[in-house]
Amino acid sequence: MSVKILITRTVPGNKGKEMLKLFKEMRSLATSQPGYISGETMKSNDRPDVFLVISTWQSAQDWEKWLLSKERQSIQEKIDALLGGHTHYEMFHYGLRG
Secondary structure (H helix, E strand, O other): OOEEEEEEEEOOHHHHHHHHHHHHHHHHHHOOOOOEEEEEEEEOOOOOOEEEEEEEEOOHHHHHHHHHOHHHHHHHHHHHHHHOOOOEEEEEEOOOOO
């Protein structure tokens, strides 16, 4: 069963360009991972420092392998350093079945 991962980050105003570069680098690597389906990055209308990444994976196991991979961890460390904090993750699956 596919899952959607919601990744929320609050980015300081002066770090936006650097952060978008890292987001693109992460997405580029993710697209070649087993189980990756799609992803999009959105910016809050009400809070322009808040970014939301919605990532779709074939399974929770596929996402967890990517989450824990050395490639991803390396980029995530750079992101966390720019944020001065941590990234928030939530996993969702389709719960309404007829």
